[in-house]
Amino acid sequence: MKEGTQEVMKHKNTMENKYNTQEEKYEYISKQHGGYYRHHFTDHAYLYNLYFPPKEIFSHLKDNIHNLVLNYPMAQDALAELIGCIINQQSERIIVGNGAAEIIKILSGSLAKKIIVPVPSFNEYVNAAPEGKAVEFPLEFPSLQLDVDKFADEAIKVGADMAVVVTPNNPTSMLVPKNDLIRLAKKLEPSNCMLIIDESFLDFADNNEQISLEQDIDKYPNMAILKSMSKAFGICGLRIGYMLTANADFAKKVRDGIHIWNINGFAEEFLRILPQYKQEFKASCNKVKVDRDIFYDQLCSIEGMNVFKPDANYIYCRLPDAAISGPEVVKRLFIKHNIYIKDSVGKTQPDAHRYIRIASRTQEENNKLIAALKEVMYE
Structure with missing residues (x-):
């Protein structure tokens, strides 16, 4: 091995292994927000499709790597056309983000005078808002269902100009029925409150094409659909998300917050070729659902475990009363079995x-998780 290569490998090992024991590894990983693949553990924490993209997409990107690296990618209008071809929508209704997180930052951080979010939910909607601009609306307890009528009343009461619903919700993995969302939009419209519906995990739900509101968007001028493509399409590293709305003024305000080259060439090329793989994508989501449903039944078989029936590719559980706490379960799973899951201590x-x-991962990995969970749950 050449001296230069040795130095690169030494630096690489130093950067990736800032720990000497499994306990130190846990402390390091628990503070990270990605790059997990570098650290060799089973990731039951992040939520993405393990069965997509197919190898042909990777081969295509590899074969075109020179052009993708050396040239500027396209800007917003052309990117919106690519998304429009995928979701069968007019490009002027679409804003393409560097992941949904970029758009959330614009919505919560810049546009909303007051935003209301049911909790527990995806924390970034509240975290991205300036202090005092976010209102947390507690879900019904212990069912963790959203009462849209109470939510609408509270949104109007606090003077919110933006309301967010994640469906299926993260972390609960439960849908909000389509008819409830339509009723919510209508109740909020007289108060000039935009309803943001985050459908990032909807591809894993049954009958998702019937329960999505994307194809009904022109009926509701105070509605926008937000979607992270990382989850369903398994492309966390490409960073693609989009917002869809028939409200031209609102679309312009969001688009004005996007810089000119916010999407890299690899992400652009992925969008360009994605329509060729519709059947593969549908099959991959069906495979995820099969694995998840088996995993759900296994979790339900654990005595005392309260398991919420999932509509997404992850499952939310309340530990048995006699079990140790969530954070302790997470830590023990990692230290003893090199498996990482999430607790809910950061949720409201x-x-x-x-x-x-x-x-949910592969059936083999889910089986290992079940056995390890049973082993570490109790003192």
Whole structure:
């Protein structure tokens, strides 16, 4: 091995292994927000499709790597056309983000004078808002269902100009029925409150094409659909998300917050070739659902475990009363079995320390998780 290569490998090992024991590894990983693949553990924490993209997409990107690296990617209008071809929508209704997180930052951080979010939910909607601009609306406890009528009343009461609903919700993995969302939009419209519906995990739900509101968007001028493509399409590293709305003024305000080259060439090329793989994508989501449903039944068989029936590719559980806390379960799973899941201590809800969220992976990996979970749950 050449001296230069040795130095590169030494630096690489130093950067990736800032720990000497499994306990130190846990402390390091628990503070990270990605790059997990570098650290060799089973990731039941992040939520993505393991069965997509197919190898042909990787081969295509590899074969075109020179052009993708050396040339500027396209800007917003052309990117919106690519998304429009995928979702069968007019490009002027679409804003393409560097992941949904970029658009959330614009929505919560810049546009909303006051935003209301049901909790527990995806934390970024509240985290991205300036201090005092976000209102947390507690879900019904212990069912963790959203009462849209109470939510609408509270949104109007606090003077919110933006309301967010994630469906299926993260972390609960439960849908909000389509008719409830339509009723919510209509109740909010007289108060000039935009309803943001995050459908990032909807591809894993049954009958998702019938329950999505994307094809009904022109009926509701105070509605926008937000979607992270990382989850369903398994492309976390490409960073693609989009917002869809028939409200031209609102679309312009969001688009004005996007810089000119926010999407890289690899992400652009992925969008360009994605329509060729519709059947493969549908098959991959069906495979995810099969694995998840088996995993759900296995979790339900654990005595005392309260398991919420999932509509997404992850499952939310309340630990048995006699079990140790969620954070302790997470730590023990990692240290003893090199498996990483999420607790809910960072979520706004009663008894957050009793809840865990587990991403469904392959059946073999899910089986190992079940056995390890049973082993570490009790003192």
